[in-house]
Amino acid sequence: xxxxxxxxxxxxxxxxxxxxxxxxxxxxxxxxxxxxxxxxxxxxxxxxxxxxxxxxxxxxxxxxxxxxxxxxxxxxxxxxxxxxxxxxxxxxxxxxxxxxxxxxxxxxxxxxxxxxxxxxxxxxxxxxxxxxxxxxxxxxxxxxxxxxxxxxxxxxxxxxxxxxxxxxxxxxxxxxxxxxxxxxxxxxxxxxxxxxxxxxxxxxxxxxxxxxxxxxxxxxxxxxxxxxxxxxxxxxxxxxxxxxxxxxxxxxxxxxxxxxxxxxxxxxxxxxxxxxxxxxxxxxx
Numbered sequence: 001x002x003x004x005x006x007x008x009x010x011x012x013x014x015x016x017x018x019x020x021x022x023x024x025x026x027x028x029x030x031x032x033x034x035x036x037x038x039x040x041x042x043x044x045x046x047x048x049x050x051x052x053x054x055x056x057x058x059x060x061x062x063x064x065x066x067x068x069x070x071x072x073x074x075x076x077x078x079x080x081x082x083x084x085x086x087x088x089x090x091x092x093x094x095x096x097x098x099x100x101x102x103x104x105x106x107x108x109x110x111x112x113x114x115x116x117x118x119x120x121x122x123x124x125x126x127x128x129x130x131x132x133x134x135x136x137x138x139x140x141x142x143x144x145x146x147x148x149x150x151x152x153x154x155x156x157x158x159x160x161x162x163x164x165x166x167x168x169x170x171x172x173x174x175x176x177x178x179x180x181x182x183x184x185x186x187x188x189x190x191x192x193x194x195x196x197x198x199x200x201x202x203x204x205x206x207x208x209x210x211x212x213x214x215x216x217x218x219x220x221x222x223x224x225x226x227x228x229x230x231x232x233x234x235x236x237x238x239x240x241x242x243x244x245x246x247x248x249x250x251x252x253x254x255x256x257x258x259x260x261x262x263x264x265x266x267x268x269x270x271x272x273x274x275x276x277x278x279x280x281x282x283x284x285x
């Protein structure tokens with residue numbers, strides 16, 4: 001049987017070197033600044049995006065790929081890798097219609113394509129790491145069933161927290177009220193966010209000051225892992241790799257870090273959380 005082919009969308013925020021290394025097929029979402037439209041991760045780099053976001057008075061809008069976009073990619077894979085099954089793994093259906101577009105595209109395929117669509121119930125590299133793990137297994141010749149089972153196990157083990165630098169973008173996006181954003185800014189409140197089992201973002205707790213919030217994230221990871229000390233870690237930053245150093249230093253004091261990945265929180269996710277966001281994902285090594 002031909003090897004499984006892995007498809008995802010651009011909100012997985014996977015570093016380009018890993019996309020290339022593991023032959024991952026990435027379908028871009030679309031980002032709009034007013035009348036200007038860009039393909040996420042294709043037409044605009046993360047650095048250019050965040051520079052523009054800070055200067056823009058209007059929050060950019062985003063849209064998921066259409067079913068036709070997915071069908072085109074699936075058909076191309078069918079031509080390039082005849083007979084290969086496909087696993088298509090996407091951002092939480094609770095945050096975007098991207099997963100639903102993939103499901104609809106699969107139902108519209110005229111041939112007997114073997115496509116398994118997975119709702120990651122996560123965002124950014126919180127599911128990008130699932131995609132990379134799946135792609136590694138695909139290269140090893142694992143079956144669809146084996147890969148799906150491994151992803152489900154990794155979903156249960158992976159822990160994540162986001163730290164936003166400002167409440168402005170959550171307020172602009174309608175996730176919190178204007179009054180709450182103003183009070184939070186005045187009090188230097190740094191919400192620690194996560195994503196629940198249904199794939200919805202929620203506030204875990206609120207801490208005053210970034211340094212205290214960073215320390216609290218490390219404490220929460222210790223509580224979550226219950227004695228596990230060897231971990232893999234990925235840190236998502238907003239085109240500022242140096243911002244990942246403090247959290248990695250704190251994690252290294254209490255955990256043994258095995259695989260370490262630094263990646264950008266891409267434009268689509270970044271438009272909702274804003275510059276200065278730090279996203280930390282860990283899973284047992």
